[in-house]
Amino acid sequence: MAKLTIRFEIRKDKINKDGYAPISCMLSIAQQRKRVTTSLRVPPINWDTENQEAVYVKIGKNSNQSFLMKSDVSRTNSLIDSIRSKFIFIEDSFKHSGKNYSVEDVFAEYNKSKLGTGIKAQKVEASKSSVVVFIDEYIERNKAIRAKRSLGVYSQLQRHLERFQHHSGKKVTFDCIRLSFFEEFQSYLIEETEINNITIAKQLSTLKTVLGYARRDGVQMDQSYRDFKIKKQKLEVITLTEGEYQSIKNVDLNGVSRHEKARDIFIFLCATSMRYSDYAQFRREHIKGQTIQLTMKKGSKPWGIPLNSDSISILEKYKELEKPLPSISNQKLSKYIKEVCQIAGIDTPIEIVRFRGSEPIKTVHPKYKLISAHTGRKTFCTLSLERGASVEMVMEWSGHESYSSFKRYVNLSKRHSISQMGKIWGEATVMKAS
Incomplete structure (x- = not known):
């Protein structure tokens, strides 16, 4: 009986506006082939074609290229290994049962699994991940193309979230973000810090921006937070007469x-x-x-x-x-x-x-x-x-x-x-x- 061949590759013909190409999995049995899409994407510079895995590449400060951080590389390769292991397990099951099987049979069985194409696992992992860690990764990913001062507001938000976690005893993860979280975080900033309403509004607005980035990156979360209204005080305008x-x-x-x-x-x-x-x-x-x-x-x-x-x-x-x-x-x-x-x-x-x-x-x-x-x-x-x-x-x-x-x-x-x-x-x- 022919052996299942599994190969991962990126689709450079389908690079999105952020510079990321989708990873697909090519299954082969005898002369039969089947391309399986996954939810994984990487910039082409971070893909090792020979070893079929993501790799970390240090990018120069003046580069405008998209790239993965070390934690992104590790997470991507972990999900690739999970998908590969699932296909091998399915093939072994067919072999032990003595049944003849085609590439379509393997794919159909794979489709039934809870892991699916890795999408569910990735979304569950992302939704339970730390907002503080995401901010850290965002800063690292953008420090080559964003002004240091503009990234400073994200560092300030990160510090306030860390102090809120210590104060409340709750870890701020994406699956806890909702309208009520914004109300609780706003109350904390008013009652437990020395910052005024203008700075508080800036922190809350920056948090909404971070959540928008995460949402576009595929992280699932409760959308009720978008109904939270940020009250902004009108500032005095100082000019010379x-x-x-x-x-x-x-x-x-x-x-x-x-x-x-x-x-x-x-x-x-x-x-x-x-x-x-x-x-x-x-x-x-x-x-x-x-x-x-x-x-x-x-x-x-x-x-x-x-x-x-x-x-x-x-x-x-x-x-x-x-x-x-x-x-x-x-x-x-x-x-x-x-x-x-x-x-x-x-x-x-x-x-x-x-x-x-x-x-x-x-x-x-x-x-x-x-x-x-x-x-x-x-x-x-x-x-x-x-x-x-x-x-x-x-x-x-x-x-x-x-x-x-x-x-x-x-x-x-x-x-x-x-x-x-x-x-x-x-x-x-x-x-x-x-």
């Missing part, structure tokens, strides 16, 4: 170099809407005539910024440098800008309100303490609108693609609001007391 902007431009800094450079860079950010990350990558080759042409660091989108009198005057001041502007770290720039704003007398008291649960936490700060490098971008958007530019034009200049994100950058003054009402509806006269 026209008068404050002019004060910074004209303030006497007594020749202090760090203040002069920080003020000039900040004025440039206010006049161009640049983020710090774009200032950090700004080179002379990006200056094209009367515009700056570069690719945004955030979102990797091509961006054209028209120059104006304020931005050109700063570039002229430093035209002897190799780079267009002096180099200062984000932390030092924000520190020195605060000092410059304090010297310029930008000290209006600003009340900041945060919530922990339903309890408001109010603090009052002089305005200069709330200024950072990113205030420049918000100031650009606000002053451009107050000076008469349309919303559409300012969004084009600043590179915003949606109004919902743009409006978070705008803080129009009450004086501007009153002035615009007067222009549209006529000037108001002060009412006399009756």
